[in-house]
Amino acid sequence: MPDLLVDIQKLNKKYTLTSGMFNSKNRVVDAVNDVNLKIFKGETLGLVGESGCGKSTLARLITRLEKPSSGFISFKGENINSYNSKSLKAYRRNVQLIFQDPYSSLNPRKSAAVIIKEPLTIHHIGDRNTRSKSVLELMAKVGLSAEQANRYPHEFSGGQRQRIGIARALILRPEMIVADEPVSALDVSIQAQILNLLKDLKQDFGLTYLFVSHDLNVIRHMSDRIAVMYLGQIVELAQNHDIYDYPLHPYTQMLLAAVPSCDRQKKGKKVAIKGEARIEGARGCNFKNRCLYKLPVCEEQQPVLKDINNKRFCACHLVSAKEEE
Template sequence: MPTPLLEVKGLKKYFPVTGGIFSRKVGEVKAVNDVSFEVYEGEVLGIVGESGCGKSTTGKALLRLIEPTEGEVIFNGENITKLDREAMRLKRRDMQIIFQDPYASLNPRHKVEKILSEPLLIHGIGDKEERKRKVREILEIVGLPGEHASRYPHQFSGGQRQRIGIARALIVNPKLIVCDEPVSALDVSIQSQILNLMEDLQGQFGLTYLFIAHDLSVVKHISHRIGVMYLGKMAELAPNEDLYSNPLHPYTKSLLSAVPNPDPDLKTDRVILEGDVPSPSNPPSGCAFHTRCPECMDICKEVDPEFKEFSDNHFVACHLFNDK
């Protein structure tokens, strides 16, 4: 097996809950609770799950945009959770992010040229003329005219703004890009354009993506492997085709049954989950999914299942498969 470009081991991110007159800590929200996975060079690892399952927090924590509570993030053989602020700043040239909201992630007071040249300035790449040239080049690469560098973000549509967001992540030539729901804020007609652009760029620049989304059809289109998260934990991780043809975890089955099928004559068995997602500040004992699981057993209520390999490269955390 090749060495992974990114290795996440036991990642945890807890947010304190405060209360009372003196704002003392009265609890904690376990947003990411012991997540481990690997991303190999040149692949796209998709992470899916319901809103609030911890996928975006995972992406931001492994880039240290928010500091992890526990765990290791090994990027290119180096544990980046141990780096000081300056070393981490230098490392960010290789690790970039595309944010979910193209309206909020671009500074409305700055022209596109300033927004895109800022990463070059921070990392000391090129002189003023070279930075100008690189900005125009990268705009052409993402499908916008170079002269649009003199415009402000409000003069662009949502899809165009997301292209600018992609250009900003790409301009320092990173190895890994965390894509935090990059198409969920866009019209459906624009989503496919942005996804196709990202696929083309991956081939052109040899990029590695961690692609976070809640739309399983979007993830299927772009990912090589897919991880399914539930309440801060990884429930299942498998190659793309394997996950869609042979889902193991009851939660994965329910998610896949909700994906619309374009064939009106095809009848699918819809798995409706009872109840709501439990609070991450007070997760249930045992398996976090047992309160909604249609196949819940007694052991599920008391023992947290181990996340382990069931078949070739297909991992699952479920007591249904623990004795197989």
């Protein structure tokens, strides 16, 4: 078993929404609801789900851009929510983020070299010469040329900007990268370049990835293990090929069936997808009103993530019932 890097236990994040000036009733949204998750050193964990399922919130909690309502996240055995500002700074050196939108995540008034160098300045690493040297080294590594160092973000294309964002995340030599939808703002032909780059960098720097995406094809290409999220909960967690070959949870099955495939043979009426997500404050399984296999127990009890055959996890009454037979 490889080393455990991140251990998340019973993590919750609630947001309170105030609706309207005269409405005193506040709505509470469970963005992340009782999540348990482990990330091992050297793996790529893919986190997939539809918009609003809480995957970005989970990424923000892990990078400690948000504080949880309850629960623990430990990194190498230390609880990251007990960090003071000094140890938090050290933590940030180890865990870095790559953002979705390369247009809004780079400061338009700073040149590429300054943007990439900034983390070194903040963390007081090296002197002027060594900093500039490592910036140029890293730019070459991510496929940018030295002449581009003094250009500003608007002079770069989307793919090149994402390369700048990647270089900035890597300059501190972190152990883990949290990539939140790193290619969804890019065109198809550029997307492939960035995915290849991320794979190469993982090899070269011995990185661990938490790879967040809504795109099942991208997740499939990148991940070793995959966690599927639905309305704040992880509903299925398994090895890549297990998820794609034998999806257990009805939601995973539905998601996979909905992906348009270039294989024309697969065409035809797919699993009918009915209804929309959430009913506020309803009891039972979150997925019950879209599920094709609803059991009476689903109305009453929320299923928890259970070990199936000692190798994968699924939160579904139907799957657990089959398992017991």
